[in-house]
Amino acid sequence: MSIKHISVPAPHQGLFDFTQQVATAIRETDIQEGLCVLFVQHTSASLVIQENADPSAKKDLERWLNRLVPEGDSLYTHTLEGADDMPAHIKSVLTATSLSIPIVNGRLALGSWQGIYLWEHRHQGGQRSVVIHMSH
Amino acid sequence: MSIKHISVPAPHQGLFDFTQQVATAIRETDIQEGLCVLFVQHTSASLVIQENADPSAKKDLERWLNRLVPEGDSLYTHTLEGADDMPAHIKSVLTATSLSIPIVNGRLALGSWQGIYLWEHRHQGGQRSVVIHMSH
Amino acid sequence: MSIKHISVPAPHQGLFDFTQQVATAIRETDIQEGLCVLFVQHTSASLVIQENADPSAKKDLERWLNRLVPEGDSLYTHTLEGADDMPAHIKSVLTATSLSIPIVNGRLALGSWQGIYLWEHRHQGGQRSVVIHMSH
Numbered sequence: 001m002s003i004k005h006i007s008v009p010a011p012h013q014g015l016f017d018f019t020q021q022v023a024t025a026i027r028e029t030d031i032q033e034g035l036c037v038l039f040v041q042h043t044s045a046s047l048v049i050q051e052n053a054d055p056s057a058k059k060d061l062e063r064w065l066n067r068l069v070p071e072g073d074s075l076y077t078h079t080l081e082g083a084d085d086m087p088a089h090i091k092s093v094l095t096a097t098s099l100s101i102p103i104v105n106g107r108l109a110l111g112s113w114q115g116i117y118l119w120e121h122r123h124q125g126g127q128r129s130v131v132i133h134m135s136h
Numbered sequence: 137m138s139i140k141h142i143s144v145p146a147p148h149q150g151l152f153d154f155t156q157q158v159a160t161a162i163r164e165t166d167i168q169e170g171l172c173v174l175f176v177q178h179t180s181a182s183l184v185i186q187e188n189a190d191p192s193a194k195k196d197l198e199r200w201l202n203r204l205v206p207e208g209d210s211l212y213t214h215t216l217e218g219a220d221d222m223p224a225h226i227k228s229v230l231t232a233t234s235l236s237i238p239i240v241n242g243r244l245a246l247g248s249w250q251g252i253y254l255w256e257h258r259h260q261g262g263q264r265s266v267v268i269h270m271s272h
Numbered sequence: 273m274s275i276k277h278i279s280v281p282a283p284h285q286g287l288f289d290f291t292q293q294v295a296t297a298i299r300e301t302d303i304q305e306g307l308c309v310l311f312v313q314h315t316s317a318s319l320v321i322q323e324n325a326d327p328s329a330k331k332d333l334e335r336w337l338n339r340l341v342p343e344g345d346s347l348y349t350h351t352l353e354g355a356d357d358m359p360a361h362i363k364s365v366l367t368a369t370s371l372s373i374p375i376v377n378g379r380l381a382l383g384s385w386q387g388i389y390l391w392e393h394r395h396q397g398g399q400r401s402v403v404i405h406m407s408h
Contacts, residue, residue: 001272003169003238033275035309035405037171037236041247043187049369051315051361056350060358061365063347068340075199078192086196089187093197097185098236100309100370102275102405109403111313131245133171133238135272136273136407137408139305139374173307173372177383179323204340211335214328222332225323229333233321234372267381269307269374271408 001135002029007127010045010120013084015058018130019108019116025132026103034103034136041129044088044121046095052115065091088121095119103134137271138165143263146181146256149220151194154266155244155252161268162239170239170272177265180224180257182231188251201227224257231255239270273407274301279399282317282392285356287330290402291380291388297404298375306375306408313401316360316393318367324387337363360393367391375406 004025008018026036040047051057069090071083078086099116102109110116118128140161144154162172176183187193205226207219214222235252238245246252254264276297280290298308312319323329341362343355350358371388374381382388390400 001169003240034273035407037238039236039238039245041245041250043185043247043249048365049315050365054350054352057358057361060348060350061362064341064345064362065365067347069200073200075203076196078190078196080190086193089193090197090200093184093186093201094230094366096232096368100236100311100372100405102309102311102403104275104403109311109313111315111401113315114313129247131238131240133236135171137305139376173374175372175374175381177381177386179321179383179385205336209336211339212332214326214332216326222329225329226333226336229320229322229337230366232368236372265383267374267376269372271307 004132006130006132008118008130010118010125010128012125013120013123014062015117015119017052017115017117022116022132023108026134029134031103031134031136032106034134036101036103036108037133038099039131040097043092045128046092046097046119047099048095048117048119049114050117051113053113084123091121140268142266142268144254144266146254146261146264148261149256149259150198151253151255153188153251153253158252158268159244162270165270167239167270167272168242170270172237172239172244173269174235175267176233179228181264182228182233182255183235184231184253184255185250186253187249189249220259227257276404278402278404280390280402282390282397282400284397285392285395286334287389287391289324289387289389294388294404295380298406301406303375303406303408304378306406308373308375308380309405310371311403312369315364317400318364318369318391319371320367320389320391321371321386322389323385325385356395363393
């Protein structure tokens, strides 16, 4: 069993592919068959697995979710931390805080077109903390 | 490895913080570094990790999801169990049934503002069953 | 620890119950108490746990999500792979790519009404790959 803390650069709103950071963490262990669990330590960023082939899919995802959960909705009372804060919480609840991916032959058992993304929901993100738990 | 069955009081619709019940379950094991997995045994309640600082965030989440998935939608055909039943199933599918949180230094590796919530989607909830799996 | 690769038949859009395939995989191990993790290797199909009693709940879920994420939305730019492709990615992000279910007494610790479903989001699905990780 091995736990690593990584920092994912997410300077602005959007999807950031960090598959390689996770792949590197796994290579640094001796785990050939097992499980990799990712956990994001924030309530305004989330984790998703999505298509890594065509950048237009990523862009449409971002635009679609921004339309579903717009800023400035009169429903919001939680507004002290900025117009993008409450939408960020809602978006993180609709996506995922933790992901579990099997490890096979020393590698993430991702499908051909799957990449691991951190979805930053604030306009000004920064370094986001992700904890990786890897075990047999 | 240790499995515990807990009961989370959720007497009405809304988000209920049960972080302390999970923290207690972990303290009762000798696990210092590992993984905590939560699973809710219901299809009309779900699990989320959200901001535990300002109660207005919790309130806005509840109101936003109620607006997205209202009762009385003419689309519903599954209505025999009450007007809040089909919305409850949809809400549970949009959030999470299982959550995985690493354990570091004998504690949940939550971020500063993260709490663990059971989201009850029925008006009359009750005691909700959550299974906790804790391992190295 | 045991890893199995299964293929879930999902010939068309909709929810497909594959609880028995997972239950069989667990029975073929000697794990009495542990954890079962499911991971779907696609970005246009997802995993959900839902009510397995009344087929109308399944039907309403499908119709509700199709209304929330319709085909032909003018927002989409990712359209080369067909009108159902971008909606499929969005739907998979709103539901789950991985699920974790405890194993108790050699069986999945599902609630009374819970079934495990693969949600196929394309009109022409096929055989979908799911990786199962089972451990103590």
